[in-house]
Amino acid sequence: MTYLLRRLAVFPLVLIGVSIVVFVAIRMVPGDAITAMLGTEAGLLTPAQRESLAAYFGIDQPWFVQYGRWLAGLLHGNLGISSTYGKPVLEIILERFPLTLELALLSMIIALVVGVPAGVFAATHNEKLSDLGVRIAAMIGQSTPNFVLALLIIYTLSAGFGVLPAMGEFSPLWQDPLRNLGQLILPAITLGFAFAASVTRISRSAMLDVLSDDYVRTARSKGVSARGVIWRHALPNALIPVVTLSGIEFGYLLGGAVIVEQIYALPGLGRLVLDAILQRDYALVQGAVLFIAFNFMIVNLLVDLAYVALDPRIRLGEQ
């Protein structure tokens, strides 16, 4: 437990560190937010207009004042105003987050539904041809970058079937669930593919380990059916590393899949950050990156908690 307490104690420290890194980094970007927002028209601003805009976005102050203000705002749930959208940053992030969350969940479901049975199958057919087939497929899956797969999927659909993935205006789940699923299924398959491959590899190896354990042999000798041994006795224990891996991958996906969102024209968090960086929208980059890092840290902490909960033998404090 001491390990988890230590993790919790360090959590705010790391978060402050993250905020400083983001804050300093974004201010080192050449060019200023006003020029980025107005483009060539920024040249038409009078010095007074420029100053008043800088004061409105708070970028006329020294950096430590800006950081202090931002941090104070943060504690009140105020992440500032986006210079590109003219709206509160938190509002924009929360508009984009449901898509990213849904996409991450769908990808994880695909990965688990495909990966766990594939891993169990390979483990129970160890060293047979079918095991080799699963292992090769998993290795290839793990080595396929999601943007290569996305393009391959789009190409196959358009060249083979004359259809294009549903793009255009994105419809949220609660407005039109069917259309929403239609828009998200291909991106989810794209992201779930390599994820499934990792799940397959780890479930296979965990299953192989567990199957050679004494208690499995005991269950077998007591006459429990092969299926019962695999699904009731071995699998629950083999799932521990799968939970860890899935949690970490899920945390990554919550950060938004920058490239996949770009290819499928999805307005998720990843694209929001990319666009904000390109637009030099300071407040938005800061807020979004901090939000993503916060989620990532929370998910990692939950994974650790799950790890302890699933396997009471683990004394993380001793490691």
Added chain:
Amino acid sequence: MRMLQAIFAHPSGRIGGFIVGLYLLLAALGVLGLTPHNPLMQYRIDRLHAPDSTYWMGTDLFGRDVASRLMMGIGQSFIVAFFSVAFAALAGTVLGLAAAWFGRRWDGIVMRVMDVLLAFPAILLALLIVAVAGPGTWTSIVAIAIVYTPIFTRVVRGPALSLKAREFVDAARTFGSSSSYIVTRHLLLNLVAPLTVQITLALAWALLTEAGLSFLGLGTQPPAASLGLMLSDSRNLMETAPWLMIFPGLAIMISILGFNLLGDALRDIFDPRMRRAIA
């Protein structure tokens, strides 16, 4: 030599080693400019030419030879991957060893800074760094190096801490060996195995990240070729000229596969107990 034999005795080592060797050769030829055609030359009369005996992988929208550009791109990707992993491995090893050896406050500071860097999803941190420094080859190298330094620091620190507590280190101290001698001779030498495995796997990630950054237009800049950029440019021509997408896509995939296979084989060779667990 024994290492090479061990790699070739291992099935995935054989395939991975072959792929990596082939890519190294292509990358070297690409960097030296020994390509079938000039990768920057625009053969305007042969624009979007399908693959044939003159242009093995066809030509692009500007009439440039795809095979030659692919070799140039592989060279480019490998330069970024090798330099970034070299920097990350070096920085991570120094920081990890320092954290383990000096302990206490130094360990605390180094590891908290690494925690901060690890709190960012990798591609996001790379994007942020590229945004600060502007796109380009060197920026990609620095960005990828910074992203992977914490991983190397962790890989080194853990084993270094347990090695530090071993009897032979105490013995070396009693014999009056200097700290630097113990760290390089006793700690570092014993870390070669985990570092080699990590370097091979990191090369696969570095290739992937480089391709991703270039795909977003934030890595290698045109007219130089890079696999990610070629793939990104192929998007609008996918139906008329699928070779523009298929060859760079396969090239990225197979290079990553090669390093993953080699990394797995090395892990098996260095740690036979792990053999079944990661197969």
